[in-house]
Amino acid sequence: MQTVSVEQSVAMIPDGATLMIGGFMGVGTPERLIDEIVRQNKRDLTVVANDTAVPGRGIGKLVTAKLVRKVIASHIGLNPETQQQMMAGKMEVELVPQGTLIERIRAGGYGLGGILTQTGVGTPVENGKQRIEVNGKTYLLEVALRADFALVHAFLSDYMGNLSYALTARNFNPVMAMAADTVVANADNIVPVGVLAPDHVVTPAPLVDYLVANA
């Protein structure tokens, strides 16, 4: 694990990168990293996230700045700018049921090729996917998702990068921290090693490549 400035952490991200970004309606999204991506004007990004939040918050800022080429999400309904860019053909949007999205990310992080789920069978979600029968039930094969970078937000990080999360700000973060080539963590509080009890570590330090230093 390496400690970096927020500028350094974002400078590593090339244009066109695929980013997994934690958060649920902006709750648990690493806002400092988002603001820095906008400042450094990283373009043509593919964003994997639960939603695109609202304009002015979290991933909504990337949408407003027109930095996102494609989004893979379960919900975009509260961000009219995402809808406008989608309708205008300026942004590709892949809508995925929320449970399927998190399981595809989990599969990516756990070394699985994909998962079988009944969610989406007989709906437009099924288009182009393989049906698989197991014990008389019909499932869809949903393939694993991985990313170049996972940008995660934690409540606490110790100096080694062990992470713990707060309340509903956990959401996609620990799952994404398993599913990307490079994991960048931003934490509300950075604390000495030992403050976090082993039982309270949710994301173990070896998963975190870079911890963003306090400003």
Place this chain on the structure above:
Amino acid sequence: MEPQAVIARRIARELKSGMLVNLGIGIPTLVANHLSAGVHVFFQSENGLIGTGAPPEEGMAHPTLTDAGGRPVTALPGASTFDSAMSFGLIRGGHVDVTVLGGLQVDQHGHLANWMIPGKMVPGMGGAMDLVTGAKRVIVAMQHTAKGASKIVKKCSLPITSLRPVDLVVTELAVIAFRDGRATLLETAPGVSVADIVVATEAELAIPDQVPQMAL
């Protein structure tokens, strides 16, 4: 009573102490306000919370304690938090006893459409498909008609949410169950006749000899 209150109140009677329950947005959210004294259910917010409580008092909101719409909530004693994989494992694994969801249409076989209107409204399905497919019991809370047209139809014209039929639909006029692939009228709302319901419903309804009135 307002139509929405009739629906929410009637559905609240389906919830028993100890159940794990997921409420969608809109009318379903109101169900929590109509629980009888002494009924303690666990409400799940799919963003990772069991034990979701009412919105906090003014000035007491916490930025990381929110419901699935991102609004501040409280956590009741005994609450727990978890990541999205567990949250949807609870839903898809059949651990959620009841989900209450809004609806755009329900067809006479119980198929629900509630996530998109092609060319008009494409917000994304969020957790709706997982909830309808995975919860033990699915209850739809919706008005009986929209702009004069029945929302309980012969066949959904909108894309369906799941092949899994819903269990119960509660409107301001009626309670309708879906068993063996048929819509059966179970109860009428106070002041509403069976004939009123038949007129307001496009779907074919099985109507028992005796149809009791909703107890609210």
